[in-house]
Amino acid sequence: MRMTGWLALGLGVSGAVLFTVVAAGATTETSQDAAALRGDADRGRVLFEAYTCYGCHGYTGETGFGPRLNPPRHDQAEFVQYLRNPRNPRRMPPYQQDDASDQKLADIFAYLTSLPSASPEAESIPLLQAILTGDENADNPPH
């Protein structure tokens, strides 16, 4: 069952200790709980899809229009802060407490932290090196 926005917001604020964090060039307030919560990577994987994070960041956080999330470039507090108040909400939708709790965001962060890299260095991919040098060979394509 969903809570209405004002009710959820009220509950969230009343139980929170506020502190200041600097993220993505902006100085705003967020919940101290967000930094302290321990995330669950399995739950985070499900949430990563449910909240359609993969839509702009790819299923492994390494492709798409959005910034690369794998490996995470921020700590958990900065991550939560940015999701609450993204710099450009028309590109990165804001995820509010009443929809995506701090625990859920901690779970997503845990999932991103757990992901292995699927992005080898370009120098180790013969196909890409061949494209750069124009040495592609149709009879024996590099792999």
Add this chain to the structure above:
Amino acid sequence: MKKSTKTSKNHSVGRRHFLKGAAAGAAGAAMLAGKTAGASAEPLATRRPAALPPTEAELARETQAVQRTPAVESYIVERPASDQMVDVFRALDLEYCASNPGSSFEGLQESIVNYGDNRMPEFLTCLHEESAVAMAHGYAKIEGKPMMALLHGTVGLQHGAMAIYNAYADRVPVYIVVGLDNDGPVAAHNALDMAAMVRDFVKWDHQPESLDQFGQSAVRAYTLATTPPMAPVLLVLDARLQKAPLDGAPTVPTLSAPRFPAADSGSVKEIARLLVAANNPRINAGQVARTQEGIDLLVELAELLQAPVNGVTNRLNFPSRHPLAGAGTGQGDLVLNLEPTGRGAAPGMADGTTITISASELLVTSNYNVRGAARGGDIIVAADAQATLPALIEEVRRQVTDDRKRHFEERGQRYASTHARRRQREVADARHGWDATPVSLARVAAELWPLIKDHEDDWSFVSPQRFLGSWPGKLWDMTRPHHFIGNHGAGGMGYGAPAAVGAALANRKYGRISINIQGDGDLNYAPGVLWTAAHHQIPLLTIVANNRAYHQELMFMQQQCAARNRGVDRARIGTTIEDPNIDYTQMAKAYGLYAEGPIANPNDLGPALRRAVDRVKAGEPALLDVVTQPRG
């Protein structure tokens, strides 16, 4: 190899002639045996296998030895007016007629397949009118001339309307013929003004009332469709006119080659002056190059000015690996828009002089504003850009001084360095998610490239690339017009698959291998075109970029949910294509194609691509279902 679906009367004996010959042979054999044919008392039905010579009654009927009754005499029209229509279409060099059958043009269809021997035009069986029009759209982008799309009255035209709109917005000529049968059995197929429903997005339409008028209209329609700004045209052909007896021998009207409107000399001089004086100009090419000559001219102008060219937008206008390809560097002070198709300013342009040369200025309708708001400009010239380039090059060459040449060379070196760095970065970016499951779109393009680049008769990328992260344009060496034929036109989904089949059909005669990286959402609008590709043996590699969603819409819905703070987790409702997942391999096989998939492991991709490419090189269509990351 499948047998050809074409039948040629030139290489076969017509049934009537065959029967005459068979009768003569039977009579001769009987004489040798001392009997007359049919003299046996044995009942014919029990004695004769079907393959034996015909009976006298059959012979008489087939050789018209019997007198027709008045009813039959009035029924048979051996020389209908639609034969003349076929002659005219042939004179217009209309190779194909893409169509889904309809009673309102049955007269014309009969003439195409019998009188015209199903050649020039050849009837292409489509399973949806939208596919027929979109095939013609794709064909024209390769061949540079129209294909006929033959549509059933009213309902068929309604089916085809979205595809007509796409072609109109894309400035592509399509020769549309619509049947009209107001005497037909379905009242709902009648119309007083058949073309009215699409008149806002065809360049010209006409409903001829006589065969002579048809000839004039048919030629005029072709001329208008192929004169910039090119666009679809539409002829409505009344069934009564199609079926009327041909009276006399009407002449086929002469087609004069269309002339392309170039900019006036005063405008050319002024534009050249501004270009030579600019310190950091940009050339923004939308769909300038209709031919290789167009690309060569743009290269000549860019090199003369050492100006960067944004040239892989809605066509391949400029070689993708040319050192001047791209947006240059620094703040631009002049942009030359050539047949622009997008909105907004060119990359790197905050202000400065804006010049636009566009034939689209000559085709503006008050209802559908397909090219966006008028692009603000200091100079807007209503003319064809490719046709204007020779005079503009000449004028720039005349005005440029040695001082300016030195300045051009200096900035050209800067642009070349910028281009090289950008290219290096773009190729390196393809590593992201290289080993990910599902497969990254960059990897699809990178794995495919070495398999097609050296094909002896060249290759052709026949699908849009906007939803693919533009990876083909970033990774492949595009130099010729058929290496990239641009986008949907009006953004109407359902364009991709049929336009690719039409383009592949045009590529077939040149031996090119055609590549369609196909969105799954788009494919589901009218997937029956895969059967058309199989039936007509059109070699085309379709790689389904299967992200199991209308992904653009999913992202829009995600934004909307967030903007209202009511739960982003419901953005998937109505935007994903899951549960169950669609099995595109089985779909393609059902339509008669070679197919593999779903492929989600990137290590399986290369071998599967190689097998599919081999099939296409052998002349057949093939499909790979590749489960991909949502975006590039």
